[in-house]
Amino acid sequence: MIPDLKTAIPGPRSRELAARLREHESQNVTYQDESWPVFWEEAEGANVWDADGNRFLDFTSAFGVAGLGHRNAEVVQAMRAQSERLLHGMGDVHPTALKGELCARLSAMTYGRWGYGKGKVVLSNSGFEAVETALKTARLATGKAGVIAFSHAYHGLGYGALLGTDLPKFRGPFGDQLAEVTTRLPFGSFDLPDDETIGAVLVEPIQGRGGKVIAPPGFLAALREWCDERGALLIFDEIYTGFYRSGKCFACEWDEVVPDLICVGKALSGGFPISACVGKAEVMDAWPESGGEALHTSTFLGHPVGCAMALKSLEILERPATLAMVQRASGLLEEALKKLTHDEVVELRGRGMMWGVELRRNAGPLLADLLARGLLFLADGPEGNVLSFTPPFVISEEELNFGIAAVEEVLGP
Ligand SMILES: Cc1ncc(COP(=O)(O)O)c(C=O)c1O
Structure with a gap:
């Protein structure tokens, strides 16, 4: 419409x-x-x-959450049915069957599909918590405190996640409270240090908030090799890119590189705050067996409504019809964006349903103009000069073309 x-x-x-x-x-x-x-x-x-x-x-999918569309009818039904039976479980004490089912499904969708038998999972609420779980896992599994993270990275805003997040506006006021364990490298650089103190390499296969920047060919594979040689763990933050946003189930599948740990959130449930860190089973087993008190948990871990919504979302995502829908919409989006040849456009980049148009100026003022025309957009990039196109997969060709024509108009003559 x-x-x-x-x-x-x-x-x-x-x-x-x-x-x-x-x-x-x-x-x-x-x-x-x-x-x-x-x-x-x-x-x-x-x-x-x-x-x-x-x-x-909506050209944002509300921060990338509503890939399957807002208020997907089947997800709403799953939420409704669950909320009428049980609204809250006791995550790490007396859990629900749904928690086990969701862990199994996430394991099958990642390490199962990637040929590793199975993975193991820690559920959490927000994306940044999944990143913090991954960092803690790497600390336990390697015994090493050092972290490599990249320029313009965004991994969330908790104190742990800020070890990875690079945008200075977020780290600035809190920098003096963060442990100095991070080695920051340019995103895409093959010039990696020879450092045996690093336990974790944390990276987004496609930088989302950093401006829709795709890892250059061979970069993820080079990180994989570097980690293997030095006994560090490779963590892919696919909180933004996961679940077909990049056109494949996970963005790392474009490069056929398997991480030791993968973080997911956002589109996992289509609208409930639930996230997960999934790891190779042997890596996750670095966590000690619970002796009655989990080392890392939270009140709402494995929330039954979130699990029910996530299970339904994953079921829908795994249907061949969903991939066909993503591929169709991706083709239309790319084709329409390629026609955006305004003087203000520096570069168009992206994949699947995740594109950025880098402009010569800050995109902020355009967002208000677009809103006034009935279009929801967000800007990314360290300078706020990347207009982002991450619509729900269900968007129609007419809607896509309408949005992109409006962008052309607001860019001016
Ligand atoms: C790649 C990436 N990691 C982590 C996060 C943080 O997720 P949350 O805001 O749910 O904590 C985001 C959020 O935009 C993200 O894009």
Whole structure:
């Protein structure tokens, strides 16, 4: 569905809600100005409605979560059925059957499919927690504290994840509280140090928030070799790229490189905060057996509603029809983006349903213009100059073309 022509964005109700929010939420959280934000009230497929009844087309999949579309009917049904039976389990004490099923499914989808028999899983809530689980696993398995991470990386904002995240605005105020264990290298560099103190190499196969930057050919394989030679573990953060966002089930499959640990989140459930760190079984077995108290857990670990939604999402993702849908939408998106040959465009890059258009200027002001036309976009990259295209896989050709024509218009003559 194409959005109607907008008159005033944000509308009166969104403005009222913004004023209310500003009274009680930390001013750091929700950006506000005269053109931002709108308050979401309902969504379906690639469409979102705001509190004033305006309809928007979503080119963000809401941070990459809604690959299967907002409010996928089967996922909603799974959520509804589970929430009517049990709303909360006791994650690491008295769990649910669903937790075991989800771990088995994630294991089969990763290390099972990659020919390693099976993997083992630690579930968590947000993406950054999965990254922190992976870093802790590497510490336990190798006995080494050092971490290699890359320029412009984004791995989340917990203190542990900040060992990997590079964008200075996020690390800056907290830098003096972070352990100095990270060696930072340029993303894509083959110039790797000869350092025996490194236990973990943490990398996104395609940098998402860093600006949709694909690892250069051979880079992931070089990291694999480097880790194998020095007894370090290779961690792929596929929180953004996982579950067909890159056009393959996991982005590392483009390079046929298998990590020791993989982090997933976002699209795992299509809308419930649930994430996972999956590792080769022998690596994960570095965690000691629980003697009654888990070393690493949390109250909501393996939440039954999240597990039910994730299991349904994975079932849908594994259907051949989903891959066909992703391939069709990816082809259309790439074809349409290649026609975007405006002077302001420096580079187009991406894969599958994950593209960035690097511009000569900061993309921020364009986001408000696009919003006013009924289009939800986000900008990435260290300078905020990469306009991101990560729509739900269910977006139609008409909707895609409408969005890209609007981008062309807002870029100006
Ligand atoms: C690659 C990557 N890792 C980790 C995260 C952090 O996930 P969360 O925001 O759920 O903590 C993100 C979020 O954008 C991400 O893109």
